Amino acid sequence: MIINRAAFMTGLGQMEIREIEMPKPKPHEVIVKLEYCGICGSDVHYYENGRIGDFVVEGDFILGHECAGVVVETGSAVTELSVGDRVCLEPGITCGQCEFCKSGKYNLCPAVEFLATPPYHGAFRDYLAFPENMCFKLPANVTTLEGALVEPLSVGLHAARQGSVTLGSTVVILGAGCIGLCTLLACRAYGATNVIVVDVLENRLAAAYKLGATHVINAAEHDAVAYIDELTNGRGADVVVETAGAVVTVQQTSYLVKRGGTIVLVGMAPQDTIEFNFAKILAKEAQIQSVFRYRNLYPTAIQALASGMIDLKGIVTHQFEFDALQEALDFVTSNKRDVVKAIIKF
Numbered sequence: 360m361i362i363n364r365a366a367f368m369t370g371l372g373q374m375e376i377r378e379i380e381m382p383k384p385k386p387h388e389v390i391v392k393l394e395y396c397g398i399c400g401s402d403v404h405y406y407e408n409g410r411i412g413d414f415v416v417e418g419d420f421i422l423g424h425e426c427a428g429v430v431v432e433t434g435s436a437v438t439e440l441s442v443g444d445r446v447c448l449e450p451g452i453t454c455g456q457c458e459f460c461k462s463g464k465y466n467l468c469p470a471v472e473f474l475a476t477p478p479y480h481g482a483f484r485d486y487l488a489f490p491e492n493m494c495f496k497l498p499a500n501v502t503t504l505e506g507a508l509v510e511p512l513s514v515g516l517h518a519a520r521q522g523s524v525t526l527g528s529t530v531v532i533l534g535a536g537c538i539g540l541c542t543l544l545a546c547r548a549y550g551a552t553n554v555i556v557v558d559v560l561e562n563r564l565a566a567a568y569k570l571g572a573t574h575v576i577n578a579a580e581h582d583a584v585a586y587i588d589e590l591t592n593g594r595g596a597d598v599v600v601e602t603a604g605a606v607v608t609v610q611q612t613s614y615l616v617k618r619g620g621t622i623v624l625v626g627m628a629p630q631d632t633i634e635f636n637f638a639k640i641l642a643k644e645a646q647i648q649s650v651f652r653y654r655n656l657y658p659t660a661i662q663a664l665a666s667g668m669i670d671l672k673g674i675v676t677h678q679f680e681f682d683a684l685q686e687a688l689d690f691v692t693s694n695k696r697d698v699v700k701a702i703i704k705f
């Protein structure tokens with residue numbers, strides 16, 4: 360008999376693995392046996408605090424949304440996928456009817472059901488039923504480990520696209536966590552020739568350098584704004600992407616952006632209201648863009664991985680077994696500086 364297990368967060372910092380029913384596919388769904396699921400900053404946040412903004416965990420809750428696996432069963436109306444296909448799951452199921460869905464900006468759908476965003480359970484379980492049209496087939500040369508990382512990579516690709524990064528762009532990326540590094544890979548793939556990455560942790564800057572940053576700056580040792588001013592001969596960057604989620608880095612963006620350039624806000628700062636120099640934006644005719652997850656990018660991400668244009672393998676620093684999920688979350692929580700990306704193997 361096949362056993363399905365799920366890891367429930369039963370309280371702050373508490374996980375419990377329990378047997379759950381095997382899912383049955385609705386006509387347009389497939390059953391995916393999960394192989395990898397990344398631990399995201401948001402999972403850690405729910406685990407530690409039980410909430411992110413207005414999203415509050417109530418009752419036992421399954422975390423995890425960066426996942427990939429193998430199709431083991433197909434619903435009666437499934438046409439594109441077959442048993443044995445390896446797929447990664449785009450975690451946001453949208454209504455398809457609202458003006459945002461209809462205009463292709465489905466990431467803005469107010470009715471989205473996103474894995475591991477309360478009240479919708481996530482993917483830390485062996486088997487999951489999911490709509491066929493949100494499961495993307497992986498080519499033979501892309502592993503399910505890479506498939507699980509398509510989720511954060513898509514955030515980076517969306518950031519590069521929101522900033523209109525192109526061949527020859529000079530980009531500053533503030534923050535070199537998983538999202539900053541994925542943004543770096545994306546900007547390089549979109550053609551940025553100069554990518555300056557700023558962080559306060561040496562190990563993350565070393566990772567950024569290895570993944571193709573042209574300059575790395577430790578903001579604990581240098582005044583990042585002055586340093587970048589010098590590097591760009593006082594011109595600033597075509598695109599500044601904020602992925603640190605700190606008040607100071609949000610504030611730095613208006614000083615770092617070039618005249619006519621673009622700021623892309625990705626990081627979620629601890630406070631909603633931040634003092635910001637809008638006079639600089641005005642004088643520079645700079646644009647401010649933002650990123651909410653991603654849209655229409657899974658196929659692009661998978662093609663980039665398959666072609667070798669983007670190599671994600673350097674991102675994962677820690678791997679744990681599903682049985683050790685509690686240990687994994689505790690480790691990530693207490694070693695935030697050392698862990699760039701942890702992933703769970705089923």
Ligand SMILES: NC(=O)c1ccc[n+]([C@@H]2O[C@H](COP(=O)([O-])OP(=O)(O)OC[C@H]3O[C@@H](n4cnc5c(N)ncnc54)[C@H](O)[C@@H]3O)[C@@H](O)[C@H]2O)c1
Binds near residue numbers: 399557608626653
């Ligand atoms: N907009 C979206 O759709 C979206 C999606 C995913 C994640 N996020 C957000 O993006 C941010 C990054 O996510 P992550 O998983 O990479 O987090 P992370 O915490 O691993 O990375 C943040 C990095 O910023 C660095 N940092 C802190 N202060 C800094 C400073 N003053 N100057 C330069 N760097 C500094 C940290 O050392 C760290 O390496 C988070 O705020 C997360 O909530 C947003």
Ligand SMILES: [Zn+2]
Binds near residue numbers: 400424510
């Ligand atoms: Zn995530």
Ligand SMILES: [Zn+2]
Binds near residue numbers: 454455456459461468
């Ligand atoms: Zn919608």
